[in-house]
Amino acid sequence: xxxxxxxxxxxxxxxxxxxxxxxxxxxxxxxxxxxxxxxxxxxxxxxxxxxxxxxxxxxxxxxxxxxxxxxxxxxxxxxxxxxxxxxxxxxxxxxxxxxxxxxxxxxxxxxxxxxxxxxxxxxxxxxxxxxxxxxxxxxxxxxxxxxxxxxxxxxxxxxxxxxxxxxxxxxxxxxxxxxxxxxxxxxxxxxxxxxxxxxxxxxxxxxxxxxxxxxxxxxxxxxxxxxxxxxxxxxxxxxxxxxxxxxxxxxxxxxxxxxxxxxxxxxxxxxxxxxxxxxxxxxxxxxxxxxxxxxxxxxxxxxxxxxxxxxxxxxxxxxx
Amino acid sequence: xxxxxxxxxxxxxxxxxxxxxxxxxxxxxxxxxxxxxxxxxxxxxxxxxxxxxxxxxxxxxxxxxxxxxxxxxxxxxxxxxxxxxxxxxxxxxxxxxxxxxxxxxxxxxxxxxxxxxxxxxxxxxxxxxxxxxxxxxxxxxxxxxxxxxxxxxxxxxxxxxxxxxxxxxxxxxxxxxxxxxxxxxxxxxxxxxxxxxxxxxxxxxxxxxxxxxxxxxxxxxxxxxxxxxxxxxxxxxxxxxxxxxxxxxxxxxxxxxxxxxxxxx
Numbered sequence: 001x002x003x004x005x006x007x008x009x010x011x012x013x014x015x016x017x018x019x020x021x022x023x024x025x026x027x028x029x030x031x032x033x034x035x036x037x038x039x040x041x042x043x044x045x046x047x048x049x050x051x052x053x054x055x056x057x058x059x060x061x062x063x064x065x066x067x068x069x070x071x072x073x074x075x076x077x078x079x080x081x082x083x084x085x086x087x088x089x090x091x092x093x094x095x096x097x098x099x100x101x102x103x104x105x106x107x108x109x110x111x112x113x114x115x116x117x118x119x120x121x122x123x124x125x126x127x128x129x130x131x132x133x134x135x136x137x138x139x140x141x142x143x144x145x146x147x148x149x150x151x152x153x154x155x156x157x158x159x160x161x162x163x164x165x166x167x168x169x170x171x172x173x174x175x176x177x178x179x180x181x182x183x184x185x186x187x188x189x190x191x192x193x194x195x196x197x198x199x200x201x202x203x204x205x206x207x208x209x210x211x212x213x214x215x216x217x218x219x220x221x222x223x224x225x226x227x228x229x230x231x232x233x234x235x236x237x238x239x240x241x242x243x244x245x246x247x248x249x250x251x252x253x254x255x256x257x258x259x260x261x262x263x264x265x266x267x268x269x270x271x272x273x274x275x276x277x278x279x280x281x282x283x284x285x286x287x288x289x290x291x292x293x294x295x296x297x298x299x300x301x302x303x304x305x306x307x308x309x310x311x312x313x314x315x316x317x318x319x320x
Numbered sequence: 321x322x323x324x325x326x327x328x329x330x331x332x333x334x335x336x337x338x339x340x341x342x343x344x345x346x347x348x349x350x351x352x353x354x355x356x357x358x359x360x361x362x363x364x365x366x367x368x369x370x371x372x373x374x375x376x377x378x379x380x381x382x383x384x385x386x387x388x389x390x391x392x393x394x395x396x397x398x399x400x401x402x403x404x405x406x407x408x409x410x411x412x413x414x415x416x417x418x419x420x421x422x423x424x425x426x427x428x429x430x431x432x433x434x435x436x437x438x439x440x441x442x443x444x445x446x447x448x449x450x451x452x453x454x455x456x457x458x459x460x461x462x463x464x465x466x467x468x469x470x471x472x473x474x475x476x477x478x479x480x481x482x483x484x485x486x487x488x489x490x491x492x493x494x495x496x497x498x499x500x501x502x503x504x505x506x507x508x509x510x511x512x513x514x515x516x517x518x519x520x521x522x523x524x525x526x527x528x529x530x531x532x533x534x535x536x537x538x539x540x541x542x543x544x545x546x547x548x549x550x551x552x553x554x555x556x557x558x559x560x561x562x563x564x565x566x567x568x569x570x571x572x573x574x575x576x577x578x579x580x581x582x583x584x585x
Contacts, residue, residue: 294430
């Protein structure tokens with residue numbers, strides 16, 4: 001158990017380090033120089049050199065990385081080159097919407113997977129099962145951003161049912177009930193898009209898992225003892241849920257990337273939208289901050305799914 | 321051999337896409353009216369886009385980009401994944417441990433943003449798209465190959481190879497073909513994942529550069545006209561969805577085939 005936790009921790013820190021080093025070197029590979037945002041035409045070459053010296057850009061790259069990392073540990077993540085605000089301030093406003101979208105998507109996927117998986121495994125071969133299979137197969141093939149656009153086109157523009165983009169009505173007082181309701185309204189379409197995209201793979205795995213479990217010997221014995229079919233199924237469920245938990249952890253990076261994609265389609269003011277914009281305006285400090293936060297989210301998510309997996313299956317707990 | 325039909329369809333799509341520029345110019349603009357947009361008609365079966373370009377011809381012309389990116393990046397990811405995974409599984413021990421740790425780390429990275437960043441730094445082009453997608457998706461393949469390699473290593477024929485004492489590299493070479501068998505399904509899925517990834521990059525404007533079309537970039541183009549010209553978005557979207565459905569079905573059929581083979585053995 002402790003060994004597993006340490007393993008997770010080490011690979012998590014490793015992922016963070018790789019992200020930091022990779023993005024740091026990419027920034028310095030990029031054409032152009034951070035100095036250009038600090039100079040104006042009236043400056044002499046000596047002035048520019050002094051700016052460079054002040055920023056530490058005349059030092060070798062590894063030394064810059066070292067100093068930058070030291071600043072990072074002290075909570076200084078740099079300053080955005082577009083909005084000239086500290087990166088931490090820029091990110092702080094964005095984390096909550098992203099967490100809201102990702103976590104609610106995750107919750108919906110999990111609930112629907114459990115329901116659809118059980119239904120299609122229990123009535124395997126029926127029209128319900130075939131219908132679910134059709135929906136999940138198509139769900140696997142639809143790019144989520146396209147689904148988002150189509151939903152905006154029909155639900156918002158044509159039928160005028162739900163708001164097409166944004167987070168909350170800016171006219172409403174923050175924290176009021178109307179404000180919360182407005183967020184829920186804005187959340188509906190991105191949530192639907194993300195859920196449909198993420199649902200397909202997990203439902204298929206879960207159905208397959210339950211079917212496999214139903215065919216195992218211990219459940220044959222249960223059937224032989226005369227247990228009704230729904231109680232046999234109930235026994236199968238818990239054991240079939242373990243791979244689901246692990247898979248959810250593995251799909252997490254994809255889910256996060258998916259919700260970033262969806263954010264930029266629906267103008268959801270989260271990390272994803274910020275990141276896409278930062279990549280285009282070459283706002284590297286912000287981009288780097290987002291990379292680090294995303295890595296952190298994935299690491300934490302993986303650890304959670306690991307822990308959940310052990311909670312569901314005592315065999316894993318004992319073997320490690 | 322049901323999956324051959326999928327291959328025939330994809331091959332025809334590729335052929336048509338390569339032949340079409342000979343007869344029609346996919347970038348042929350028509351700005352005689354105040355807007356190029358026009359719905360499906362006899363002269364333009366799938367309508368025209370904002371610059372008066374024929375959507376049907378562009379969608380077909382874009383097929384070679386999307387399919388090409390899908391197949392080539394799959395080849396990259398399968399080759400890298402096979403190399404790393406087979407070494408990890410065959411050598412075992414400490415090397416295996418280190419490689420597994422590296423894989424663990426790499427799989428925890430926010431790939432989308434790293435791709436975005438690399439594209440922004442290198443400047444988008446067809447080749448960077450292929451390379452970036454291929455090099456960011458080989459990790460699951462490596463995992464799969466590693467497990468398979470460990471299994472193949474214990475097969476009787478590998479014992480025979482080892483008994484000849486021709487060195488570890490020769491042994492490793494003989495183990496690879498057997499370990500590659502279950503890769504077929506994940507290779508097919510890799511193609512469809514890569515097509516999806518390309519469409520995402522194209523949608524963000526980081527894919528192939530205009531005037532060359534790809535399905536993703538056509539979708540991006542359609543967003544602004546979703547209300548007035550839905551045909552601009554529907555054609556490339558349907559192409560993406562149908563191609564991925566076909567490729568996934570091919571993968572399923574292949575797996576079914578190999579399962580039957582194993583049972584009949």
